[in-house]
Amino acid sequence: MIDTIIFDFGDIFINLDKQATISGLQKLGMTEWNSEFDRLNLLFETGDISHDDFLAGFQKQLPNASIEDILEAWNAILADFPLYRLEFLQMLSKKYRLFLLSNTDSIHIETFETKSGISFYSDFYQCFEKVYFSFEIGKRKPNADVFQYLINKHELSPKRTLFIDDKKENTDSAAALGFNIWNLQVGQEDVVDLFDKKIL
Template sequence: MIDTIIFDFGNVFIDIDYNATQTALKSLGVKEWNSELDALNKEYEMGKIDELQFIESIQKYTDGADLISIRSAWNALLLDFPLYRLEFLQMISSKYRLFLLSNTDSTHIDKFEHKVGQSFARDFYSCFEKVYFSFEIGKRKPDENTYKYVINSHNLTPKKTLFVDDRLENIEGAKKNGLLTWHLNPEVDDVTNLLEIIKTFHD
């Protein structure tokens, strides 16, 4: 019987369009997303560098774009967070132990909170027993230690815990820790289908 759910954030609750950021960065002169930028992104997501260091590092790949334009381009991927998803989360929060575990950075979280407003963000966060952002805990999925950190911090039972994520590599990492998983495809699935998914584990 599932008693705990660990959710990803992007493309589970808030809609994400990675191409929007790629397009916006290209318009500033970033020719391609290369391995150096990818490594930089991971460092930022793990809190190893701060926002200014991250944006100034991207600036070197632009045609002299200013920092505010780069920050705006970086946040272009953040789309809507439909109210019905928050209402669904509030509805199930009394039935399950809920956690949020997201690979993200402070720039995206600041933008999210500004975009939806303080009361919406507060209502969202309050649905969870604990919110884990990679930049705050210095760990990111799919590193197995990231899942262990959450499991051990709350004495969770993996076989009673469902992990929900839109990225296959994160699902695989969760499976290695014995967690039940739902690989949510944002093209066809919605987090509000969760209770139907849970039924399949109980059949």
Template structure:
């Protein structure tokens, strides 16, 4: 019997277009997303570097683009957050213990909050017992210890806890921690089908 749900954020609640950021960076001179940029991104996602260091790190791979333009390009992937998903979340928040666990950075979260407005963001965050962003906790999925950190903090029972994510590697990490999982395909499924999925567990 599921009593707790841990949700991913991107492509579960807010729609994303990774290609938009890739295209925007390409226009600034970034030829490819190489290993240096990947390492830089992961450092930023766990709070080891600040926004300025991250943006300046990307700048070295551009045709000397300005920092504001790079920041806008980085945020290009953030699309809409349909209201019906928030309403669904509010509806189930009285039935389950809910948590948010996202690999993200302060740049994306700042943009999200400005994009949807403070009231919407507050209503969204208010649905969760606790919100966990990787840049704040210094841990990221799919590291098994990231899930165990939340399990331990809230005395969760893994077999009664469902983890929802669109990325297979994060699902595999959650399974190692003993969690029930739903690998959501954002192209064909919507988080509002959650209750139907739970019936199949």
């Protein structure tokens, strides 16, 4: 009997347009997403480099781009957050312990909050017992330690917990620890289809 659900954020609640960021960076002179972009992104997602150092690192790779241009391209990934998903979550929060666990950075969260407005994002965050962003806790999926962190902090029982994420490496990692999982297929499934999955 599942009594707890851990959700990813991007492409589960907020729609992402990953191509928009790639296209935006290409317009600024990026020929390919290289290992340096990857390194900066991973460090920023775990809070190991500052907002300024992250942007300076990108600017070094894109010498003709302004910080404003880079921010615009970086934030282009954030698309809409349909209200029906929030309403579904509010309904779920009356019956289950809910947690949010997202690999993200401070720029994206600040932008989401600014774009959606305080009443929307407050309503969203209030659905959860606790919201965990990788840049705040210094841990990210698919590493087992991030799941262990939640288990220990909230005395979770993996066999009574469902983890929902669109990335297979993340759900595989959770499954290895005994969690129930739903590897949601973006574009084919929606989080509001949860009860159709017969997992709960």
